Amino acid sequence: MLTLETQPLPDDPAPPFMLPPVSKILLVDDDVFLRDTLSALLQLRGFTVVEAADVPSALKLIGSQSFDALVSDLHMPAPGDGLTVISAMRHSHPQAVTILMSAFPEMAEATKAILKQADEVLVKPTDVDALIGTLTDRLRRGAAPPRVIESVASILERETQATIEEWLGCVDVDPLVTIVPLDDNVRCAHLPQLFRELIFRLRNPLPLGGRALISPAAAEHGVLRRKQGYSAAMLVEESRMLQISIFQTLQNNLHRVDFSVLLTGVMAIADEVDSQLAQQMASYISESLPARPPGSLSTAA
Secondary structure, eight states: OOOEEOOOOOSSOOGGGOOOTTOEEEEEOSOHHHHHHHHHHHHHTTOEEEEESSHHHHHHHHHHSOOSEEEEESOSSSTTHHHHHHHHHHHHOTTSEEEEEESOHHHHHHHHHHTOOSSEEEESSEEHHHHHHHHHHHHHHOOOOOOOOBOHHHHHHHTHHHHHHHHHHHHHTOHHHHTSOOOHHHHTTTHHHHHHHHHHHHHSOOOTTOOOOOOHHHHHHHHHHHHHTOOHHHHHHHHHHHHHHHHHHHHHTTTTBOGGGHHHHHHHHHHHHHHHHHHHHHHHHHHHSOOOOTTOOOOOO
């Protein structure tokens, strides 16, 4: 069971911790003992505290009341539950200070580095004086500025050239691909159009299970790679590295990503890149087949 590290409280708490009772805190934790203990300590230090034992209860409170700060556990009980509460608070009360508590130091660091939504990430067991000191300081300074949120499409549009350069860097050290020497501009010539089509796909989502759009540019690329001496395996390897480069771009911009559409965006990217590869392969294979005499009939296998 998670515990709080506490020190005996003096009869008259130190002035730096004292805040007017208008500082209203939403405390969210599924551990009833820890929640009640921390709530009592916060109230003793001058805060008004509203408790929630789970995510649904917290979301209802966020939607119906105003808060100056949020203190939430990360795991309740599922990993990452606290992120849902943080996101809701940021959306409904952007001025509120948000503090996330985690029992796992490595998760705290990852959360801070990736999401950058919480003003502070503290590791359990939490020293109460440290928590209250952090909370007091943050309330005085105010919440951090809201994140700049971008869609996956906007990020890829802005980072197209950087992603192409990332891809080229991977290709240039891959012996499977560099066996065919090409000028960098020639090797990358197909990518700007591929990114335009990918961004269009992200901004115009297909129905679930719908077929990807036909890309004449992808077919032309397959024929060109055949003429340049690529093998089918080289085409597949280039496509694999393209997906890695795209996902690396998203990783580098996770602090800006709209997480509500991230998963659907990733699925669309994978589907579109795979679809373009399939069209490249079809034209590649067609280019390699011997021409049939006019009027000849194909035979069944």
